[in-house]
Amino acid sequence: EAGVAQSPRYKIIEKRQSVAFWCNPISGHATLYWYQQILGQGPKLLIQFQNNGVVDDSQLPKDRFSAERLKGVDSTLKIQPAKLEDSAVYLCASSLGRAYNEQFFGPGTRLTVL
Amino acid sequence: AQTVTQSQPEMSVQEAETVTLSCTYDTSESDYYLFWYKQPPSRQMILVIRQEAYKQQNATENRFSVNFQKAAKSFSLKISDSQLGDAAMYFCAYSTGANSKLTFGKGITLSVRP
Numbered sequence: 154e155a156g157v158a159q160s161p162r163y164k165i166i167e168k169r170q171s172v173a174f175w176c177n178p179i180s181g182h183a184t185l186y187w188y189q190q191i192l193g194q195g196p197k198l199l200i201q202f203q204n205n206g207v208v209d210d211s212q213l214p215k216d217r218f219s220a221e222r223l224k225g226v227d228s229t230l231k232i233q234p235a236k237l238e239d240s241a242v243y244l245c246a247s248s249l250g251r252a253y254n255e256q257f258f259g260p261g262t263r264l265t266v267l
Numbered sequence: 268a269q270t271v272t273q274s275q276p277e278m279s280v281q282e283a284e285t286v287t288l289s290c291t292y293d294t295s296e297s298d299y300y301l302f303w304y305k306q307p308p309s310r311q312m313i314l315v316i317r318q319e320a321y322k323q324q325n326a327t328e329n330r331f332s333v334n335f336q337k338a339a340k341s342f343s344l345k346i347s348d349s350q351l352g353d354a355a356m357y358f359c360a361y362s363t364g365a366n367s368k369l370t371f372g373k374g375i376t377l378s379v380r381p
Contacts, residue, residue: 156311157311194374195273195371195374198368198369201367201368208366208368246312248367250367252298252299252300252363252364252365252366252367253362256314256367258312260310
């Protein structure tokens with residue numbers, strides 16, 4: 154079974170530039186999550202989708218971050234414009250959606266903002 | 268708001284020995300789940316073990332077991348017969364019955380001495 158795919162794996166940009174990350178979840182997983190992991194900290198949820206609807210985006214900085222999940226499969230997370238403090242690893246995860254279900258994580262995208 | 272606290276930033280264990288990683292959490296919910304996830308260097312995060320709050324029996328998965336103290340809101344992970352491959356960052360995480368999003372602790376870096 155294929156795992157969660159993410160691209161790119163690494164990205165370096167200047168502040169105020171834009172960047173987009175892509176995630177392809179495990180087939181059949183209705184729930185998709187984007188987490189931000191700053192160095193030395195645990196992942197923090199940015200946004201959670203159930204199929205193509207948003208379940209929780211309470212911690213998403215909506216003035217600069219946006220995300221979509223078209224057709225309830227792939228998802229894209231965008232930052233525009235980027236700030237220095239956005240430097241982090243962006244993790245995508247998917248699951249069957251119940252609280253006890255295991256979340257399967259992708260390899261992450263390491264973003265460096267200069 | 269739910270919080271997860273991992274107060275030990277680093278631990279070290281001799282190969283074949285036993286080590287215990289600590290975690291405490293705070294919640295007013297009665298229906299919740301607790302998890303330990305492992306994040307090896309430059310590799311994807313994977314689930315180690317999970318515990319349903321309504322179950323009194325501590326979860327066990329091969330060499331991994333938990334000590335779940337519900338009244339004390341404590342959830343520690345015991346790794347027996349430590350192996351070199353156990354070296355990683357370990358995150359304690361929590362989810363409620365109502366929402367499957369994970370709230371993570373800061374993590375603990377475990378090193379295994381040969």
